[in-house]
Amino acid sequence: xxxxxxxxxxxxxxxxxxxxxxxxxxxxxxxxxxxxxxxxxxxxxxxxxxxxxxxxxxxxxxxxxxxxxxxxxxxxxxxxxxxxxxxxxxxxxxxxxxxxxxxxxxxxxxxxxxxxxxxxxxxxxxxxxxxxxxxxxxxxxxxxxxxxxxxxxxxxxxxxxxxxxxxxxxxxxxxxxxxxxxxxxxxxxxxxxxxxxxxxxxxxxxxxxxxxxxxxxxxxxxxxxxxxxxxxxxxxxxxxxxxxxxxxxxxxxxxxxxxxxxxxxxxxxxxxxxxxxxxxxxxxxxxxxxxxxxxxxxxxxxxxxxxxxxxxxxxxxxxxxxxxxxxxxxxxxxxxxxxxxxxxxxxxxxxxxxxxxxxxxxxxxxxxxxxxxxxxxxxxxxxxxxxxxxxxxxxxxxxxxxxxxxxxxxxxxxxxxxxxxxxxxxxxxxxxxxxxxxxxxxxxxxxxxxxxxxxxxxxxxxxxxxxxxxxxxxxxxxxxxxxxxxxxxxxxxxxxxxxxxxxxxxxxxxxxxxxxxxxxxxxxxxxxxxxxxxxxxxxxxxxxxxxxxxxxxxxx
Amino acid sequence: xxxxxxxxxxxxxxxxxxxxxxxxxxxxxxxxxxxxxxxxxxxxxxxxxxxxxxxxxxxxxxxxxxxxxxxxxxxxxxxxxxxxxxxxxxxxxxxxxxxxxxxxxxxxxxxxxxxxxxxxxxxxxxxxxxxxxxxxxxxxxxxxxxxxxxxxxxxxxxxxxxxxxxxxxxxxxxxxxxxxxxxxxxxxxxxxxxxxxxxxxxxxxxxxxxxxxxxxxxxxxxxxxxxxxxxxxxxxxxxxxxxxxxxxxxxxxxxxxxxxxxxxxxxxxxxxxxxxxxxxxxxxxxxxxxxxxxxxxxxxxxxxxxxxxxxxxxxxxxxxxxxxxxxxxxxxxxxxxxxxxxxxxxxx
Numbered sequence: 001x002x003x004x005x006x007x008x009x010x011x012x013x014x015x016x017x018x019x020x021x022x023x024x025x026x027x028x029x030x031x032x033x034x035x036x037x038x039x040x041x042x043x044x045x046x047x048x049x050x051x052x053x054x055x056x057x058x059x060x061x062x063x064x065x066x067x068x069x070x071x072x073x074x075x076x077x078x079x080x081x082x083x084x085x086x087x088x089x090x091x092x093x094x095x096x097x098x099x100x101x102x103x104x105x106x107x108x109x110x111x112x113x114x115x116x117x118x119x120x121x122x123x124x125x126x127x128x129x130x131x132x133x134x135x136x137x138x139x140x141x142x143x144x145x146x147x148x149x150x151x152x153x154x155x156x157x158x159x160x161x162x163x164x165x166x167x168x169x170x171x172x173x174x175x176x177x178x179x180x181x182x183x184x185x186x187x188x189x190x191x192x193x194x195x196x197x198x199x200x201x202x203x204x205x206x207x208x209x210x211x212x213x214x215x216x217x218x219x220x221x222x223x224x225x226x227x228x229x230x231x232x233x234x235x236x237x238x239x240x241x242x243x244x245x246x247x248x249x250x251x252x253x254x255x256x257x258x259x260x261x262x263x264x265x266x267x268x269x270x271x272x273x274x275x276x277x278x279x280x281x282x283x284x285x286x287x288x289x290x291x292x293x294x295x296x297x298x299x300x301x302x303x304x305x306x307x308x309x310x311x312x313x314x315x316x317x318x319x320x321x322x323x324x325x326x327x328x329x330x331x332x333x334x335x336x337x338x339x340x341x342x343x344x345x346x347x348x349x350x351x352x353x354x355x356x357x358x359x360x361x362x363x364x365x366x367x368x369x370x371x372x373x374x375x376x377x378x379x380x381x382x383x384x385x386x387x388x389x390x391x392x393x394x395x396x397x398x399x400x401x402x403x404x405x406x407x408x409x410x411x412x413x414x415x416x417x418x419x420x421x422x423x424x425x426x427x428x429x430x431x432x433x434x435x436x437x438x439x440x441x442x443x444x445x446x447x448x449x450x451x452x453x454x455x456x457x458x459x460x461x462x463x464x465x466x467x468x469x470x471x472x473x474x475x476x477x478x479x480x481x482x483x484x485x486x487x488x489x490x491x492x493x494x495x496x497x498x499x500x501x502x503x504x505x506x507x508x509x510x511x512x513x514x515x516x517x518x519x520x521x522x523x524x525x526x527x528x529x530x531x532x533x534x535x536x537x538x539x540x541x542x543x544x545x546x547x548x549x550x551x552x553x554x555x556x
Numbered sequence: 557x558x559x560x561x562x563x564x565x566x567x568x569x570x571x572x573x574x575x576x577x578x579x580x581x582x583x584x585x586x587x588x589x590x591x592x593x594x595x596x597x598x599x600x601x602x603x604x605x606x607x608x609x610x611x612x613x614x615x616x617x618x619x620x621x622x623x624x625x626x627x628x629x630x631x632x633x634x635x636x637x638x639x640x641x642x643x644x645x646x647x648x649x650x651x652x653x654x655x656x657x658x659x660x661x662x663x664x665x666x667x668x669x670x671x672x673x674x675x676x677x678x679x680x681x682x683x684x685x686x687x688x689x690x691x692x693x694x695x696x697x698x699x700x701x702x703x704x705x706x707x708x709x710x711x712x713x714x715x716x717x718x719x720x721x722x723x724x725x726x727x728x729x730x731x732x733x734x735x736x737x738x739x740x741x742x743x744x745x746x747x748x749x750x751x752x753x754x755x756x757x758x759x760x761x762x763x764x765x766x767x768x769x770x771x772x773x774x775x776x777x778x779x780x781x782x783x784x785x786x787x788x789x790x791x792x793x794x795x796x797x798x799x800x801x802x803x804x805x806x807x808x809x810x811x812x813x814x815x816x817x818x819x820x821x822x823x824x825x826x827x828x829x830x831x832x833x834x835x836x837x838x839x840x841x842x843x844x845x846x847x848x849x850x851x852x853x854x855x856x857x858x859x860x861x862x863x864x865x866x867x868x869x870x871x872x873x874x875x876x877x878x879x880x881x882x883x884x885x886x887x888x889x890x891x892x893x894x895x896x897x898x899x900x901x902x903x904x
Contacts, residue, residue: 174647180634
C-alpha cells in the first residue's frame with residue numbers, strides 16, 4: 001500500500017515538474033524579461049513599447065477587432081443555433097456539421113481564400129460583382145480593418161455557435177413552456193426567459209471568440225499586414241524577426257499584454273459560468289421542444305444555407321479552383337482547369353520535405369502527448385491523491401495561452417540562457433505543440449475515464465482479475481476510442497500549425513504551415529492553394545476517422 | 557372554471573399514432589386524471605390541451621371556446637387558452653425570485669404592481685410559502701419549488717389547471733402530503749383539473765374520474781372505485797392494483813380454471829379460452845379445505861399483511877392476507893384457497 005502511494009507520488013511529482021518546466025517556467029521568464037529594464041524591475045519597457053504609435057495602434061486594433069468580432073459572432077450565431085437546435089428547419093444535421101466545420105479549417109487557409117475572393121485587384125468575388133453590376137472599381141477591399149473583421153468573424157464564430165447551441169439544447173424546454181401558459185407570447189418568452197437563462201453561455205461563447213480573435217496571427221498577418229493593419233500578434237512576430245535583443249524585449253512586453261488580456265478574460269468567464277450555472281433539474285421533459293416554422297421553414301433554410309455557402313463552401317471552393325488553374329492570368333473556365341499545377345508541388349523535394357517534417361512532428365507530439373494525457377487524466381479522475389488535478393490545470397493553462405506567447409516564451413527560455421538549448425531543433429516545435437494542444441486530449445480522455453464507473457473496476461477485481469488484468473480487460477477497451485480521438489486532437493492542429501512554427505522553425509525543420517506562409521507572402525497564390533488543399537485533405541481525413549471512432553462526439 | 561371537451565382527437569407522429577380517437581368531457585370543477593404507463597399518450601394528450609402539440613385530427617374546447625380544430629383550422633397558442641400548468645420538472649425560473657415567478661402571469665396581464673403584490677402574497681400563503689417571496693428557487697427544496705409552480709399556475713385564476721406528473725420528482729412522504737395539498741386547494745378554488753400521472757395510487761386517491769390509457773387508446777373512463785372493482789379489460793385490471801391471471805375455460809354462465817372442475821360465475825358472453833382474474837386480497841387461505849388445493853411456495857412478511865405464493869397446478873397464485881401469522885402455513889404444506897370477486901376477460 002505504502003509503495004503504491006509512493007509510486008503515485010513520484011509519477012505526480014514528475015509530471016508536475018515536467019509541466020511546470022515546459023509550461024509555467026517559460027511564461028515566468030517571459031513576464032520577468034518584460035519587466036526587467038536596465039537591470040531593475042520596472043515598467044519602462046512597457047512605457048517604451050506603448051509610446052510608439054504603431055504598438056499602441058496594434059493594441060487598440062486588437063481590442064477593437066476582438067470586440068467587433070465577438071459581438072458580430074454572437075449576433076449571427078444566436079439565431080443560427082436556435083434554428084439548428086430548436087426548430088423543424090430542413091437539413092438541420094447537415095447545417096450543424098457545415099457551420100462548425102470552419103472550426104477545423106486552419107485560419108490562415110481561410111485568410112488565403114478570402115484574399116483570393118476579395119482582394120481589390122483580382123479577387124474572384126470582386127470581379128463577379130464588377131461584371132454583374134457594371135462597376136469600374138472593385139466593391140470590396142479585404143486589406144482593411146473591416147475585411148479583417150469579416151474573415152475573423154467567419155472563422156471564429158463557430159466557437160460561439162458550439163457554446164450557445166449546446167446551452168440551448170441543455171435548457172429545460174418546460175421553462176419556456178411555463179412562460180407560454182403564463183400568457184407570454186413567443187417573443188416575450190424569448191426576452192423574459194430564454195435570453196436571461198442563456199446569458200452566461202452567450203457571454204462565455206462571446207469571450208471565447210474574443211480571445212481566439214485577439215490571439216490569432218494567421219489571419220491578421222495575411223489579411224491585415226498588407227494594408228498596414230497591425231495587431232499585437234503581428235507586431236510580436238515583426239519584433240522577433242528583427243532578431244535584435246531590443247526587438248525581443250519589446251516583443252515580450254506585447255506578448256505579456258496579450259497573455260494578460262486572454263487569461264484575465266478566461267478567468268472572468270470561468271468565474272461567471274461557475275457562479276450562474278442554470279443547469280436545471282428536469283425529468284422526462286428534456287425532449288427537444290421543436291418549434292414548427294410553418295411558412296418560414298424554407299426562408300430559414302435559404303438564409304442558413306446562404307451563410308454556410310459564404311462562410312465555408314465559397315472560400316474552400318476558391319482555394320480548390322485556384323489550385324487547379326492552368327494559367328492564373330486566364331479566366332476560370334473548364335478548359336483552364338487541370339492537375340498540371342499540382343505536379344511541381346508534389347514532386348518538389350523542398351515541399352515534400354516540409355510536408356514530411358510536419359507529419360513527423362505531429363506524430364511525435366500526438367504520441368507523446370497522448371501518453372502524457374493518459375497519466376494526467378488518470379491522476380485527475382481515478383485517484384484520490386492530493387494535488388491530482390494540478391497537472392490537468394497546467395495543461396489547461398498551456399492550452400488557453402495564445403500561441404504566439406507560448407512560442408516567444410519558449411524561444412527566450414530554451415535558447416541556452418537557462419541550461420537547456422532546444423533552439424532550431426525538432427524538440428522545441430514538439431514541445432510547443434504539446435503545451436498548446438495537450439489539453440484537448442486530456443479533456444477527451446478524462447471525460448471517458450470518468451464514465452468508467454469505479455464499480456466496473458471493482459467488479460473485475462471481485463471476479464478475480466488483478467489490477468493490470470483489469471486495465472487490460474476493462475478500462476483500456478472502454479476508453480480506447482477516446483485515446484485514439486485524443487491522438488488525432490493533437491495530431492491535426494500540430495500538423496497544420498503556423499504561428500508557433502513560424503517563430504520556432506530552423507533551416508532543417510521547416511513545416512508545411514511555414515512553407516505555405518512563405519508562398520503566400522511571396523504572392524505565389526497557386527502553389528499556396530495546392531498546399532492548402534493538401535492540408536485540408538489531411539484534416540478532412542483525420543476528422544472522418546475521428547468521427548467514426550467517437551461516433552460524432554468529438555471533432556475539431 | 558371551465559368545462560373541457562375533447563372530441564375525436566388523434567395525434568400522429570409520422571406513421572406512429574400516439575393518441576388514437578380520444579374523447580372526454582371534463583365537467584366544470586371536476587378533477588380528472590389521465591393514467592397510464594409511460595409512452596401511452598397521456599402527456600401528449602395533456603400537451604394538446606395546453607397547446608404545445610397540435611392535434612392531427614379532432615376538436616378541443618375549453619369552456620365555450622374552440623381552442624383546436626383540425627377541420628376549422630383553428631389553433632389557439634398556449635398563451636391564449638386561459639390555463640395554468642404545473643410541470644414535472646417544476647420549471648420554476650431560476651433567474652427570478654419566488655415572488656417574481658408567481659407574479660409573472662399577472663405582469664403579462666399588466667396588472668398594476670400593488671394588486672399584483674397582494675395577489676402573489678395570497679397565493680404564496682395558500683401554498684404555505686408566505687415567507688419565501690424574496691428567495692430564489694435554488695434556495696428552496698424540490699417540494700417548495702413545486703408549490704411555487706402551483707402558485708404561479710393559479711395566480712391568474714385560470715379556468716383550467718393542467719398538471720403533468722407534478723409529484724414524480726418528490727420523495728414518497730412529500731408526495732403523499734402534496735396530494736392532499738393539491739386536492740384541498742382544488743376544492744377551495746373549485747377549479748377544473750386535468751392531472752397526468754403514471755402512479756395509480758395518486759390517480760385513485762385524488763380523482764373524481766380516471767382515464768386509463770394504453771398505447772394511445774383510452775381503455776376505460778370511470779370513478780376510481782369502478783375502475784378498481786370493475787376493470788374493462790385485462791390491461792386495466794393489471795395496471796390498477798395487483799391481480800392474478802389464471803387461464804380458464806368459459807362454458808355458458810360458468811368459467812373453469814383450466815384442467816380443473818373449479819368454476820366461478822361468468823357474467824360475460826365469452827366462451828372457450830378465457831382469463832380469470834382475481835386480486836390477491838380477495839383470496840382467503842386455509843389448511844382444511846376450500847375451492848382449490850395448492851402447495852405453499854413462499855411467504856413474505858409485510859408488517860400489516862402476509863404475501864403468499866401458492867402453487868396450484870401450473871399456476872403460482874399470489875395471496876395477501878391482512879394481519880395473518882406468517883408461520884401458520886409452512887413452506888411445502890398443502891393449503892386451500894377460496895376466491896372472491898373473480899373477473900373474466902378474454903384470453904388476450
